[in-house]
Amino acid sequence: MTIFAAPGQDGSPVTYKSRYEHFIGGEWVPPAKGGYFENPTPVTGENFTEIARGTADDVERALDAAHGAAPGWGRTSPADRANILNKIADRIEANLELLAVAETWDNGKAVRETLAADLPLAVDHFRYFAGALRAQEGSVSVVDDDTIAYHFHEPLGVVGQIIPWNFPILMATWKLAPALAAGNAVVLKPAEQTPASIHVLLELIADLLPPGVLNVVNGFGVEAGKPLASSNRVAKVAFTGETTTGRLIMQYASENIIPVTLELGGKSPNVFFDDVAAAKDEFYDKALEGFTLFALNQGEVCTCPSRALIQSSIYDQFLGDATARTQAIKQGNPLDTDTMMGAQASNDQYEKILAYLDIGRAEGAKVLTGGARAELEGDLAGGYYIQPTIFEGDNKMRIFQEEIFGPVVSVTRFDDYADAMKIANDTLYGLGAGVWSRDINTAYRAGREIQAGRVWTNCYHAYPAHAAFGGYKNSGIGRENHKMMLDHYQQTKNLLVSYSPSKLGFF
C-alpha cells in the first residue's frame, strides 16, 4: 500500500504551478482578455491552480500557429512523425507516477487506475499510432492496362479537438495520437472541469514537437469551445461529450462542410446468461467482477456497464453475490493505491448523480446497496463522493435509459435469449455492451445482435489500441483506438493516370 502525498506537498511526485496559460505556437501564452478561472480538485473541493480563460481571440491565435505549422508537419516523413510519437510515449512512461498523481488530483479518480490504466494506455496509444502510420500504405487500382488510379493519404490540415473530463490525458491521447500521426496540426480544448493535468504533460513533451503542431486553448465551452467548433479555419472537429452539444457541433460543421467524429456516450447493457453460474469457479468470479466494473472510474465512463441484465434462473443468486462484491469496494483517499473508487469529477456531476438517485427511488426502483453520498472524513469531507449503488427495476425507468455517469448500476432480469436482446437493444444508445456466457454460440449470437459498436465478450472495460471503439445509434460517429482512425484524419488524393499515348477520339 502506498499513499501518495498530495501535489505540492513534501514527497509528492508532482507539483502543480499556481497558474497555467494557453500553449500556442510552442509557447505559454497569456489569455488575450486576461481572465483566469480557479480549478478545484474533486479530492477535497479546494482550488489548487488557476487556468487561462480562453476566448475567440485566443482560438484565432492558436489557429494562426496551427496553420503556420501544418504544411511543414504534413510533409514530415512518416518515419520522423512516428519517431516523435514514440518519444512522447517514452516521456510519458518515464514520468508515469508523476502524471498519474497529477491526473488523480485533477479528476478525482483513484490513483490505482491512473497508474495501471490511464497512463499505460496513453503510452501504448502513441506507440500504436506510430506503428500504424509506418505500416499505412496507399493503394493502386488497375483500371485498365493503360490507366492506373493511385490513392494517397494526405493530412486534413488543421483540426479542432474538444476533450472530455473523465479521462483527461487518455482522451486527449485518443484524439491526438491519430491526428498527429496523420500529419495534422491540432488546436485542442481540454474540459474546463479538468484543465490542469494536460499542462503537466505538455511541459514534459513540448520540446518534442515543432512549434504550432499542437496548441492548447483552455476555457469554457461557450467561450473557447464554440469558436473552435464553429471556425471556418478547421478541417475537422472531433468531440467526445453529450448528444445536444454533438448535434450543435454537427450543425456548425454543416455550415463549413467539414467532417466530424463524435463519441456521445451510452447506456451499456451487461448481459449475464444463466450458464455463467454453472460452476462457482474462476470464470464465475470473473463475471462478478465484470458486473462490479460499473464502479470503475466512479462510473464516469461512456461505456459504463450501467444496465445489468441477469437471466431469471440465476437472478437471485448472482445478484446476491454481485451485491456482496459491490459492497467490498473500498472507497477513500484517491491517492491511496488501495482505494478502488475515488471522487466524482465535479460538484455539478455530483449533484446530477444525487438527482438520479432521487428519481430512481421515485420511479419505484429498489436500492440494494448504496443510494447516497459517501461521507468521508478529514480533508476528504469537502470532496465529491458517492456510494456505489445498485438499483433493481425495469428497463423503462429513466435510470435505465439515461447516462447517470456515476457509480450506479440498474439491474433487471430476462427470461430467455430473445428477451435479453429485446431489453439490451431497448435504448437510444449503442456504444458498449457486455455478454457473459460459457456457450460460445450464445455469446457470439448475442454479440452480433446487440446494436453497439463494442461488445465485450466475457470481459469488460478493456481499451486496448488495435480494437475499434465507437458508437451505433445516438452514440456517435467514427471509430477510435484503431488504425481506421487515421482515415478519419486524412483526405484521399487520387491521381488517375493514363499511360496511353492515344487520344480518346471524342474531339
Add this chain to the structure above:
Amino acid sequence: MVVERPGRWGGEAIERVLLTDEAAELLRRLTAMHGPLMFHQSGGCCDGSSPMCYPDGEFRTGSADVHLGDLVVDGLDQPIAFWMSANQYEYWKHTQLTVDVVKGRGSGFSVEAPEGVRFLIRSRLFTDQEYASLGFL
C-alpha cells in the same frame, strides 16, 4: 416539429417543465448578457442529461425534436422555449421536469458555465390522472 401542449387536470394546466426561483433569477442575468435564450435537454455522456441553455435560435430544432413548453420568467419579454429530442422524450414523458441551478463547472456550450453554476433537471413522476390528461394513457 412536434409541439406538445400542456394538458389540464382539475382546471389547472399541467406543465411539462417548471422553473425554480433560482433558475429564473439566473435566466434574467443570462438574458441581459446574451439576449433571448432557449433550452435543449441533452442526453448521453459527460455533461449529458443536463439542460443546455443557448442564445435563442443557436441550436436548430427540427422534426426530431419536441417542444415541451415555454418557461415564463418575470421580467423577460419573451418566454424561454424548452426542447428535447423526440426519441429521448419517449423515455422522459412520464416525468415533470424542473429546471434548477447548482454550483458547478458546467460544460458543453451552455451559456451559464462561466458563471460558476450549472442548470440541473429535477424530476417528479406525473400522477396517473395527470399522465392521462396529457394524453398518454
